[in-house]
Amino acid sequence: MIDFTLDSVHQELQDMYRKFAEERVKPLAHEMDEKEEFDRGLLKEMQECGFFGIPFGEEYGGAGGDVLSYVLCMEEMSKVDASTGITLSVHTSLCASTIEEFGTEEQKQKWLRPLADGSKIGCFGLTEPGAGSDVAGARTVAVKDGDEYVINGEKIFTTNSGFADTFLVFALTDKSVPAHKGMSAFLVDRNTPGITVTADIPRMGIRAASNAAVVYEDVRVPAENLLGGVEGKGFKMAMKALDGGRIGIAAQSVGIAQGAINEAIKYDKERVQFGKTIASFQNTQFKLAEMQTKVDAARLMTWRAAVAKDKGEAYNVYAAMAKLMASEVANEVTRGCVQLLGGYGYAREYTVERMMRDAKITEIYEGTSEVMKMVVSGSMNLK
Ligand SMILES: Cc1cc2nc3c(=O)[nH]c(=O)nc-3n(C[C@H](O)[C@H](O)[C@H](O)COP(=O)(O)OP(=O)(O)OC[C@H]3O[C@@H](n4cnc5c(N)ncnc54)[C@H](O)[C@@H]3O)c2cc1C
Structure with missing residues (x-):
């Protein structure tokens, strides 16, 4: 039995992350990008709200959630600000999760606890x-x-x-x-x-x-x-950390792409040329339909990897496929959305310009797209 919908617990979490992203992160995103600095007040607020401990057990001060919850949070934050997404992701997937997976009990108490309860980054x-x-x-x-x-x-x-x-x-x-x-x-x-x-x-x-x-x-x-x-054991630990991290980057990519589509729809429903809104042109509708289809596919691949990790199943190939696909979609979609806003899409003032710049890194960090292809092809018994 395969169920592609979120249960009520995850839906509620998604709503909560979305509300926080819209109300607390979005208003700061443009200025943070211009200043090239993360807002420390926002960081503190996120720490206090438990965002830095989502998938960790309550016995270590975490929120007792799962990888899927963390993925939902990553998408919502990255929809409005990819920098917030990566700040959360490196802390959670690369640092704290690695301590959770490989640390001794004393190390978990001493080092994981303050990371999971949000008091340290x-x-x-x-x-x-x-x-x-x-x-x-x-x-x-x-x-x-x-x-x-x-x-x-x-x-x-x-x-x-x-x-x-x-x-x-x-x-x-x-x-x-x-x-x-x-x-x-x-x-x-x-x-x-x-x-x-x-x-x-x-x-x-x-x-x-x-x-x-x-x-x-x-x-x-x-x-x-x-x-x-x-x-x-460090090399193995690093590889495992990156396997898990790629699920977060896939979610970040999905978020950036979905955020750009949302901005393009809003703009194209208002912008009038040739006596009609840009959204009423079939070219715009078909472009958005193609983009949304690809984002949905990338999201489902990301959820598949997250659920496999939550179930304790092998997930490294799913994670590599999800990151490869989602990062390419994020780049294609943000470029397409800039086009749908015309000259305003290219202007610093409009969010899609930042999203297009932010999307590029998803094809590079935590393993480049070429490295993702090595992981996937390596699993295909080609030799
Ligand atoms: C903004 C940002 C944040 C980052 N955050 C972190 C972090 O928190 N912690 C951390 O440890 N690292 C971090 N990184 C590093 C990141 O993971 C690396 O940049 C990435 O893994 C690529 O390594 P490289 O830059 O040395 O490129 P290179 O390895 O030099 O690659 C250059 C190009 O060659 C290609 N290439 C390399 N080898 C092969 C091959 N065998 N076959 C085909 N093509 C190949 C690559 O795919 C790439 O296109 C970050 C990087 C950036 C830019």
């Missing part, structure tokens, strides 16, 4: 200047020294790093073996001496999100901060 430091798609090319090291590890290296593009409290950082603990076996993950408090977060990297889109390079210079952490308490 997390980030995820995997990418390095020389290691992007090829994660195994990482050079950051963590050397054991008594009952401490000393971390040295540089991470780049670490989302949330400007204000995050908890840094989940990947480093080589054994350089004599390939990174698949020699990488480990560490929980690092922002205030640890030796951490330098650079200024935010100027960007095309999601400009309100915080994103910077982070330099680790002789950063000493207690051995108990080794995630899971075992060396050599």
